Amino acid sequence: MKYTTKLKIKITLAISFFLVWVVIIGFSQYYREIEKIDKDCNEKLLTAAQLARHIVGDDFHNQIKSGKVVSEREDMKNILALSNFAQEAHVKYIYTIILDANDTLRFTSSSALEKELLTGEKLTRYFDSYEYYPKMITALESGNIVYDLDNDTDEWGSFRSIFVPYTTKSGMRYLMGVDIDNKAMEVRARETIISEAIKSIVLFFALLPLLLLYRAHFYKTNRRLRLLVDKATHQLRYMNKNLERLVDEKSAQILSQALIDPLTELPNRMQLQQDLMIDGFKGIAIVNIDDFKEVNDFFGIAIGDKILREFAKELQSFRLKVYRLNGDEFVIFKAVTDEGDQIEADFRSMVQALHEKVYIIDGETLNLNVTVGIAIGQKDLLGQADIALHLAKQTEQSIVVYKKEYSTEQKAKHYLSLSQAIRQALLSSRIICYYQPIVEAASGKIKKYETLVRMVMEDGTILLPGDFLMVAQKTKLYTEITKEVIRQACETFRLRPEGFSVNLSARDILSSDTVDFILDTIRRTDTANRIVFEILESEGIENYKEVSLFIQKMQNEGAKIAIDDFGSGYSSFENILMLNVDYIKIDGSLIRNIDHEQRHAIVVQTIIEFSQKIGAKTIAEFVSSEPIADKVKELGIDYSQGYFFGKPEPLPAYKT
Template sequence: MNDYNFKNLTFLFVEDEKIIRDNIYDILSPFFKKIYVAKNGQEGLEIFKNHEDIDLIVTDIVMPEMDGISMVDAIREFDKEVPIIYVTAFSESDLLIKTIKQKICGYILKPIDVEELLKAIKKAGEIIEAKRLREKLKDINEYLQKEIEKKTEELRKIAFYDELTNLPNRNSLIQDLKRLEKPIVVLLDIDSFKTINDIYGIENGNYVLKEFSGFLKIFEKKYGGKFYRSGSDEFVWLQDNHFEEEKYKKIIEDMIEFISSQKIYLKGYDLGIFVDITIGVGFGKENPLEKADMALSKAIENHQRYYILKNDDTLKKEYEHYMEILKTIKIAIREDGIVPYLQSIVDKDGNINYYEALIRIKTGSTVLVPYQFLEISKKAKLYNKLSSVMIDKSMQIAKEFDRHISINLSYQDLDNKKNMEEIIQKVKYYDIGKKMVFEITENEAIRDFNNILKFIEIVKKYGVKIAIDDFGSGYSNFEYLLKMKPDLIKIDGSLIKEILVNEEAQYIVETISHFSKKLHIQTVAEFVSSQKIFEKLKELNVDKFQGYFFDKPKSYV
């Protein structure tokens, strides 16, 4: 018997002579999965139609009622691929011509030699296996295609929809804005949302956002357009329409009244709260979202419920300035225009102890200082990129030029675990912890002071010194000072500027210097602009000094 494994095959044997039919069945049935037998073409056709498990057909040609050729013609009408083997005699050569177009797999001669039959079946079996493999691969491909489509849809939802509210997100908004000819952007900000989080917890804050998004969907059904969640507590209503001021004033006033009348019942509290919103409106093909953002800032600044930025508005000049600076920031990021300028910090004898790295943006001959671009970078969500590049370059200077460098870290750098982890990784990568000072500015906007304390603890292990910047300004907190255990305190520049003419400023500086000595913390005075100020600060026992009297910030490269 052939060494080929026939156990996976089921075949139909069509033969009108009972002796041959029974003989072939008895010999081969132990070696095949199953064998069906038929005594003529008509019976064979019916069996094939009713049994989908048949893999191949072995058939005689000349038979009563329906011959093999007619049977195969009928089968080929609905199955073009099932392998078929003809059993034929030399005398049937004229009939064989009719089989040429039937895609026959093989022929064996009568009388049937079992070995020859098995060889023909083996050849057909290889075709069947190849077909099965193709079908399996097709099934796998179809499955993979469905999985890809499913994952693509999941990724699309992640990329273009907000998980919490199920509203389209900022990415979706940006994409939709590109295709609109007359976009109207209505930017909504939930008033004092941080207070809701602080008092009732993040879970209730998220619940408020979900309920709020439900209000927006109700409003969307009434007025059309589309709502998006564009930020933490900011939402956008987008329409493609000609802007009619009076019409949209009424709609916005309706929106404000509707939302402010909706009570939200918080989990775990036997009370409901109302939320108020402030709205900024921008319209037109050119940067409507940025216009709406500026209008929102103006509304908040003026304590108005909403503000519409019109084309003839004086705010338009501010907007144009904003866009010009934003363009410069983007060019600087793209073309390596973020430059650290260094200013020395000296001791009482004028010896340089270390340098503070101050961020500048340089494009061509233009150099921008922080007050010109930092706030705009934060509004445009570009601050983190600027800060990351600045930290990188400052650490490179510390390593390559063997300089002790101080860099500023704002609450925005430290109010985010990802940012803090990135800074820690940079300290490890450059291996310059002992040459670095991190100046941290206290700010009431910091949400989790414990995270900052952990950050300080980690970087100090690598030798980094910690300075508290602008100490003596409105937010100075002695409790935080004791917890942070800084190495240096930088006295707020507003006190130093007044030091020669204001006794109160002198007293505050002297007090800061005195208690710092008790805590073994060194003091640094900024904005030292003259010899007289320098001498006065030395009298008040300040340790280190920085300002134009010693040098102006300059590019180190």
């Protein structure tokens, strides 16, 4: 009896000890798994940041430092490239950030989620600002990698992040940031808790009967349990080793996928950038398929993708290394002995063969034309080939080889400086409106004003539109200028009786955001029945459906439409007939010499007769003298505008 009691006590103690031991093992394994998750997460962040540098990295930021203006098209290319890589790398966001001259954090590129790409909401674009964030500042200023493990939350969510600073050869410092969603980390942690709890419970209940069966001797039972635990530990180590192998294989697979274009299976831009780092002379050609968007629109995306794959195989048939740069652009890489290599002749033969290649689509034949930009040398070949490609398109040549004189570095610096000045002018209310009178030709009385934008520099210099609008058009600033002009003009004339006109570009008309702003402003200021929107014929008519819809919307509000600069270059009466316009402004090239050029008078007379037949009023521009004003009146033009009646100048917000 006494022995039985002692045995029961021993067994109870053994079971209690085993239970505590199982719990300790479970917690220990749980914390080891959590540490492994943290380590894997940090390694994933660092790997993604290092690989992303090959997508948007030193070359891109060197170009920014040199003053290059990043177009919306190039910005969207970077967004799509980073978004694809972020998806492959299983991270939430990848982005690059710089610190501008005003110590403001600015995005130079960023990935986006599919929803953000579709809706445009929370979509980060080039040079968007980010709130002051000390850890980013620390990384940029110290040059050291900074991990952000505080799980801070911003408008995009709660993330674990890494900030890796890089410095280009030109001395520009930028930050490569990578975010992992904390929700994913929490899910993995919960899964680990549940897994370890289940393991502990299963282990306990699996081994507990063994204790009860081996009552004869506690130490013997304990020894066997230790053997089982050692075996289980060995199996766990074996499983962990296999898991590490699988992780390594998956990482290698992701790295390989990051260097291959999935559609054509050609090396991609990242691989090209790595290959271009090889020393020595090289030659590359950017091959762009002309008007490929029309192929997609006509045949559909699926057929378009099929053609791209066939085109890629055709390029490979030349037995040179071929890359897919993006969309309908490919790169051919050729090693050359020196700058005198006959690479241009070789590429011209290739282009001829590409033009002769016939593609069969549902029994129909299709030929593709290409435009090629070539660069030969050792450094910056991709940028140089891109400049050559753009020049080839502008001059309608099949092939252009880059030359040093094509460099736009100085122009880019000017653009960057001026774009910064425009941005500051918008922030400082130095974008202002001048107004030039438009008089009734018969009476000479002022009936309307044309709104003309000006920019006041910090030193008081006033810039005309031609000095800054072309630069603004290459950035988001152009839309902001349009909105500021609309706002100022409507506020000026809300308490004045005259009519007034505002110039709009095709870009303004095609922007739903700008159109909504216009509608809201003319309704709020009650100026819809006095405003005239002037549309430049050469810009807008080619987008007939969109322009027609815009005209209808504005005329429903009571606004009027004018076609500006009619008669400059090639003008089409057919274009005007397609649109229900209220005014036709006759270009100054026909008016300035109308008092002594009979041929100009004949052309103007034809425009007047045409306008009268369609019920539109006419306005003569550049009326600079009394003889011209008299001739305009004699011909029967309805309104006159020019220095003879008044120069552009500011107006008070009410008529005195």
